[in-house]
Amino acid sequence: MNERTSIRIIDYKDVPLEFYKNKRLHPKSAKKYQDDHKEQKIAIEYYISQQVDGFFQKIYPSVNKTQLCYSQIITETDFQKIEISYFYKNFFDDLERDSDGKLNLKIKWSISFDEKCTPIKLAYLAPDYRGNELQPRSLSYNDVNGRLHRKYGTIEINGFPIFYYIYFTLQEILDVIKKIHT
Template sequence: MNQKINIIGICPETLLFQSSYVPLISFKDEEQKKAAEDYITGEAKKFFDILLPDQEVKPLAYPMLITELDFQKIDMRYFYENLFYDLERKPDGKLEAKIKWGITFDEKCAPINLGYLSPKYDGYEPKIKYTSSDGRPYRRYGTIDINGNAIFYYIYFTLQEILDEIKQLPNS
């Protein structure tokens, strides 16, 4: 009964994950990887089209993501190298951070649920919906803020929704 079942691997050191709490997700081939990434970036675009329609946002590489536990021990260089490397000055002299985003599978990183309130809402019965007309959930998310301004967005995904996307491929 001491056989290894090899279900879960560990992150190779060459990927240099910043966090011990970010899982490594792997797919069988490049087509599945591309489908998963296309799905994630498409959903992120929809999310930001609703939340920040006129703002440019950039993804942060998955291995560079951190969780709330990492804040207790992360070196401050992390923030300068990953979130503030592209600061710009506005005409009024204030610094402006470029907003970044990354995915998370950790619900604790995404405590906010982006819902939909019908334009016909009359103010009496709460009719907030947390699923779209096609049944997909509106996004849970969380932020890293500086002076009350979000500089980074965690966008929550479930492994199931990514698997559902992969299963739609013709050779799956």
């Protein structure tokens, strides 16, 4: 094996901490790291965008949707801690009414790695199902490739979802990164 393809195992317990003090990446290494990071970020965002478009195509094909900024993402426990004004500012601030007084829905979405925030499962049921069977044979929670349909959760106003939490696994994001380097 040559130096580039070999794997060297280092027992870090044997390396004194002083060794790591003031260590910096070589400028060429730092530039490569930044370029790799940028490439990974673009690939991940493209993957997520394609998956979210496919998700909405299944549930709400003609919806106009906007991604919520990463810094505005909240978790399950935040619902009990955060002031209600946060929700108005980030979810409801751009809601408008039409001339009839009806609410114009502006759908927002964000990814979630927390399955607890995404309790709803998509499923496929054949169009010819007529409700005669309690356990329909055509009911499937998998897509045509055998993968589970994406799970999600919502925040609603008057029964209409205005915000979607869409579940992604860390593994699928890592798989996107791995594909870049193969």
